[in-house]
Amino acid sequence: MILVVSLLVLVMLLAAIAAFFFKDLMSAVIAACMVSLIASILFYFLQAPDVAMAEASIGAALVTAVFIVAIRRTERYEK
Amino acid sequence: MSETTVLVFLAVICTGIFICFLRMLKGPTASDRAVAVDTMTTTVVALLVFLGFVFQRYVYLDVALVYSLLAFLGLVAIARFLEGGI
Numbered sequence: 400m401i402l403v404v405s406l407l408v409l410v411m412l413l414a415a416i417a418a419f420f421f422k423d424l425m426s427a428v429i430a431a432c433m434v435s436l437i438a439s440i441l442f443y444f445l446q447a448p449d450v451a452m453a454e455a456s457i458g459a460a461l462v463t464a465v466f467i468v469a470i471r472r473t474e475r476y477e478k
Numbered sequence: 479m480s481e482t483t484v485l486v487f488l489a490v491i492c493t494g495i496f497i498c499f500l501r502m503l504k505g506p507t508a509s510d511r512a513v514a515v516d517t518m519t520t521t522v523v524a525l526l527v528f529l530g531f532v533f534q535r536y537v538y539l540d541v542a543l544v545y546s547l548l549a550f551l552g553l554v555a556i557a558r559f560l561e562g563g564i
Contacts, residue, residue: 403488403492414499414502417503423508425556426505426508429508429511429556430511432515432552433499433518436519436545439541440526443526443529448540451545452544452545455541456544459545459551460548460549460551460552460555464552464555467555467556
C-alpha cells in the first residue's frame with residue numbers, strides 16, 4: 400500500500416510541475432485537474448472520505464469550470 | 479479475498495495510472511490530455527471502489543459516485559471549450 404501512495408505522490412508532483420511549465424493554458428488547467436484528482440485519492444487513503452468528496456467536487460468540477468471561463472474571457476496561449 | 483488478488487489489482491491499476499500520466503505529459507494537443515485525464519478518472523474510480531471493498535467500509539462508495547459524476551461535468555466543460563461552445 401505504501402508503494403501505491405508513493406507512486407501517487409510522485410505523479411502528483413510531476414503533474415504540478417507540468418502545470419507550471421505548460422505554455423498552453425488549457426493543458427495547464429487539465430494538469431491541475433489531475434493534481435486535484437490525485438489529492439482526492441490521497442485524502443481517501445488517509446481515511447477521510449468526506450474531505451475526499453469535497454476535494455473532488457471543488458477540484459474536478461468547480462475549479463475547472465471557473466478556469467475555463469477565465470481562459471475564454473482572456474487568451475489561451477501564454478506569451 | 480486473498481492477498482495476491484489485492485496485490486495484482488493494485489499493480490495493474492498503478493500501471494494504468496502511470497501510463498495515463500505519461501500520455502498527459504506527452505500529448506501534443508489539449509484534447510489528448512483531456513482524454514488522458516478522463517481515462518485516469520475511470521481507473522481511479524475503479525481503485526476507489528476496490529479499496530472500499532478491501533477496507534470493508536461501504537460509505538466509501540459515495541466518494542467514487544460523486545467523483546465520477548463531477549469529473550464528467552468537468553470533462554464536458556473542457557470539451558465545450560475546445561469546440562468553441564462556451
